Amino acid sequence: MPFFQRRIHLITGKGGVGRTTVTAALARACARHHRTLLLEIGDPGEGPSPLARLFGQEHLPSEPAQLEPGLFGARLWAPAGHEGFLRKTLPGGALISAALRSRALSRFLIAAPSFQEMGVFYHLLMLLEQKPTFDQVILDMPATGHALALTGLPAVLLRLIPRGPIATAIKAGQAYMNDPAKADAWLVTLPEKLPVSEALELMVGLRETSMTVGGVFLNRVPEDGFGPEETAALQAWLVERPVQGEAAFGRILDARTAADRLRAQAPDLPVISLPEVPEHPARALVAPLALAVSK
Amino acid sequence: MSLMAHHRLLVCCGAGGVGKTTTAAALALAAARSGRRVLVVTIDPSRRLAETLGVDRHPDAPVALSAERLSALGIRAPGHLSAWMLDPRKVSDDVVKGFSKTPAEAERLLNNPIYKNLSEMVAGMQEYTAVEALHGFVKDDHYDLVVLDTPPSRDAMRFLDAPERVGGFLDRRIFSLFVPGEGGFIRRATQALITRVMDAAFGEQTRTDLQQFLGLFGMLLDHLNRNQSEIEAFLKTPQVGFLLVTGPAREALDEAFHFAERTRTLGLPVSGYVLNRSLASRAELPLPEVPHGASPVLRKAIERLRPHAEAELATARGHGALADQLARRGPVYVLPHLATGASELEALDRLAVVFGAAG
Numbered sequence: 001m002p003f004f005q006r007r008i009h010l011i012t013g014k015g016g017v018g019r020t021t022v023t024a025a026l027a028r029a030c031a032r033h034h035r036t037l038l039l040e041i042g043d044p045g046e047g048p049s050p051l052a053r054l055f056g057q058e059h060l061p062s063e064p065a066q067l068e069p070g071l072f073g074a075r076l077w078a079p080a081g082h083e084g085f086l087r088k089t090l091p092g093g094a095l096i097s098a099a100l101r102s103r104a105l106s107r108f109l110i111a112a113p114s115f116q117e118m119g120v121f122y123h124l125l126m127l128l129e130q131k132p133t134f135d136q137v138i139l140d141m142p143a144t145g146h147a148l149a150l151t152g153l154p155a156v157l158l159r160l161i162p163r164g165p166i167a168t169a170i171k172a173g174q175a176y177m178n179d180p181a182k183a184d185a186w187l188v189t190l191p192e193k194l195p196v197s198e199a200l201e202l203m204v205g206l207r208e209t210s211m212t213v214g215g216v217f218l219n220r221v222p223e224d225g226f227g228p229e230e231t232a233a234l235q236a237w238l239v240e241r242p243v244q245g246e247a248a249f250g251r252i253l254d255a256r257t258a259a260d261r262l263r264a265q266a267p268d269l270p271v272i273s274l275p276e277v278p279e280h281p282a283r284a285l286v287a288p289l290a291l292a293v294s295k
Numbered sequence: 296m297s298l299m300a301h302h303r304l305l306v307c308c309g310a311g312g313v314g315k316t317t318t319a320a321a322l323a324l325a326a327a328r329s330g331r332r333v334l335v336v337t338i339d340p341s342r343r344l345a346e347t348l349g350v351d352r353h354p355d356a357p358v359a360l361s362a363e364r365l366s367a368l369g370i371r372a373p374g375h376l377s378a379w380m381l382d383p384r385k386v387s388d389d390v391v392k393g394f395s396k397t398p399a400e401a402e403r404l405l406n407n408p409i410y411k412n413l414s415e416m417v418a419g420m421q422e423y424t425a426v427e428a429l430h431g432f433v434k435d436d437h438y439d440l441v442v443l444d445t446p447p448s449r450d451a452m453r454f455l456d457a458p459e460r461v462g463g464f465l466d467r468r469i470f471s472l473f474v475p476g477e478g479g480f481i482r483r484a485t486q487a488l489i490t491r492v493m494d495a496a497f498g499e500q501t502r503t504d505l506q507q508f509l510g511l512f513g514m515l516l517d518h519l520n521r522n523q524s525e526i527e528a529f530l531k532t533p534q535v536g537f538l539l540v541t542g543p544a545r546e547a548l549d550e551a552f553h554f555a556e557r558t559r560t561l562g563l564p565v566s567g568y569v570l571n572r573s574l575a576s577r578a579e580l581p582l583p584e585v586p587h588g589a590s591p592v593l594r595k596a597i598e599r600l601r602p603h604a605e606a607e608l609a610t611a612r613g614h615g616a617l618a619d620q621l622a623r624r625g626p627v628y629v630l631p632h633l634a635t636g637a638s639e640l641e642a643l644d645r646l647a648v649v650f651g652a653a654g
Contacts, residue, residue: 016312016542047553089496099492104485112505114412156412164498222603230596237593243583244611245604247574250634252603 003293004034004136006184008128008177009214010151012141012206013188014198018219018281022188022274023140024054025285026217030136031071032290037064037127037134038073041120041142041150049075051140054282064127064134072134074127078119082109084126085119089165118157118166121150125173141185151177151185152209177211184214189262191221191255191273200265215270216262222276224252298566298626298653299326299440302536304433304529305566306443308558309540310550314571317639318540318630319444320348320378321646326440327376328369328651334377334432337444338425347639350378355385357432369644377438379428386428400511409508430526536566538628541621543573543614548621555624567626570618574632578611628653 003009011026013019027038040051040060048058052073060073062080067073083100090096099105109115128137141150154174161167177183185206189199203213226234231253238246262271272292277284298305299322307319316337323335334357345351350358357379360368370376388405395401404410425445432441493502529535537558541551551568558565582604585597621627630646 014312015310085496086492090492091495095488095491095495098488102485102488105489105492108489112509114409160408160412160504161497161501163500164496166496167498225599226596229592230599233590233593234596234600237597242577242580243604244577244580244608245583245600246580246607247577247632247634248603248607249600 001180002295003214004030006180006182006212006214007135008137008139008183010139010141010183010185010211011188012185012202014195014202017188017190017195019188020051020140021054021282022217022219022285022289023138024051024282026289026293027071027138028068028283028286029290029293030138031068034070034135035132036071036136036138038067038071039076039124039127039137039139040073041076041140043077064130076120076123076127076139078110078116078123079106081119081122081124081126082106082115085122085166085169088169114157114160117150117153118161118170121153121157121173122166122169125169125176128176151206151211155209180212184212186214186217188217188219191218191258192251193254193258196258196261199262203266213266213269215272216266218255218259218262218271218273220276221255221259221273222248222252224255226252298322298536298538298628299329299331299650301534302440302566303534304429304441304443304536306445306535306537307540307569308445308537308554310547313540313542313547314630315540316444317642317646318538318569318571319442321630321643322538322650323376323378323440323442324368324370324643324647325650326442327365327374328371328647330371330374331439332373332375332437333440333442334379334438335442335444336379336381336425336428336432338381345378345380347643348376348378350380354379368640381425381428390427395511403507404511407508407511408504410512426526433526433529531562531564533564536564538566538569540569540571542571543617543632545617548617551621552624565625567628568621568624569628569630570614570621571630572632573614573618573629574607574611575615575618575629576611576631578608578615580608580611582608626653 009026011019011023013022023038027036030036038051038060040049042049042059049060052058052060052075055067055073057067057073060067060075062075062077064072064074086099087096090099109119124139127134139150154170154177157170158167158174161170187199187202187206189195199216206213226249234249235253238249259271259273270292272289274285274288305319305322307315307322309315319335319337323333327333336357349360349364357377359375359377360370365371365374365376368376391404391410392398392401395404425443429441429443432438490502493505539551539554539558541547555565555568583597583600585594589597618627618629628649630649633642633645
């Protein structure tokens, strides 16, 4: 299915694979032709966000604000979601204003197990409904903990909160996120053995949470121009001959194996190779990404 | 001060993907080879590492490596190595079982829907379990040295305030408002407000589950807080060292400096930096030259390799500069980039040699 037919894309990947950089470049690529919203999940108390830093900011704002032409950014955070659902679900203005005024209640909702996550999820649902509509929504999934935390969250929340207005909202959100016509998850990984194994594991996990997997970004793929005969000749020559370039050649061979393995194990998915870029990859990758996702 | 001989606890911190788990394992291996009784604790580790050490992925307790395994790893008595790959869920259940007043109370808590979904949901639970486990081992004199591999985190210190954050919901000042009880007018009014909001937004069932959960878990509060302050005090002693693990990249180093800063701000001892996957030791290697009588194919291949080789030389020199930069801040342990295809055992062995030589 063409990339832009789905509206929401969750970008997942383990630490160190360049997920944040790819996410930023992908959002820029989307913003060329679509009104795009870039989201991160973050706590302002945690120190500057690496994603926001790529846009010259400490944090993405709590309400969508324009970062670049066509590209808006926002931080999902629990208190915004809490306020949203209190406004929506509480009967009567008096109770709403009492609830919003109560500092004890807001502290309670942040601290109570699972209510923080629920606030984040609800904030996401609110932004999806916001007008004017964002055509494309790119969400940088947190590296810490499990990437599955958010995709598996609705199911967990519904076990905890089986009934009531919040449960209804969560069910609607879950149906939206699990709709293969609307949302998918992309994996960012490196062309090396272990990262590919981890990506394949993550793919299984995502599918278990009923999330559609859109494809894989194979990041930092080294340039490779060696034909089969050259490869064989060089391999033989390098045995017992420590020279510069040996490690680079090893990485090239690894990258081939990794790409073959991904394509063999996930034959139905697009695997998009992204080149190694020494300078400003969050900008340099925009063009190749725009080309790749427009196919 | 020597890294392995004088510490009782070494904590490996760093961002995800820098090789913390392998570093922790190599450090433990080197210490065991030097005759210490070592336990390495990792959370959510790779299957590879579990296989290399020959232990289960999630055993109930630390597993001592078998005599054959020890000798295969080059560890001789009195040196000894145990490993524990923590299952956060299990550690949390053990805390509940160990500190509930009666088995029935523990059972009620273990079956509470909030608790049952807790470890998957509450951020920091993994860090919290690490602290809980750590506390046990530090008190237990069974090991000379514990090496802890912290869970990946943007903030290396997260696991230190994890009890506070996970225990945030145990804060009586907040939660007594929710658990029915005595109180003055304002308190009762706040209780009533929270109850009404909860019932309206989440339904009565969730509200009662949460009340039961908070009531039961609240009883563990004192125990958990006491542990935390004991651990905090212990972490500030010279027996403890924090090692900041980083990869050979500018941004990774900045991250490590940020961690170091935070560590010191918290009054905790930084023992040094580990620069992982460094090509620096390869800077002396020659560039590839086409030999006399090379076949046209080989000539072409070597010429094609040239730019890669030149880039690699520049990278290797850059890594040397990064190590120098770290050295201005504290002791640096440079772990070499390993050839692709090296087995986990070979990798551990080579890294352990670096720590062994450093003492």
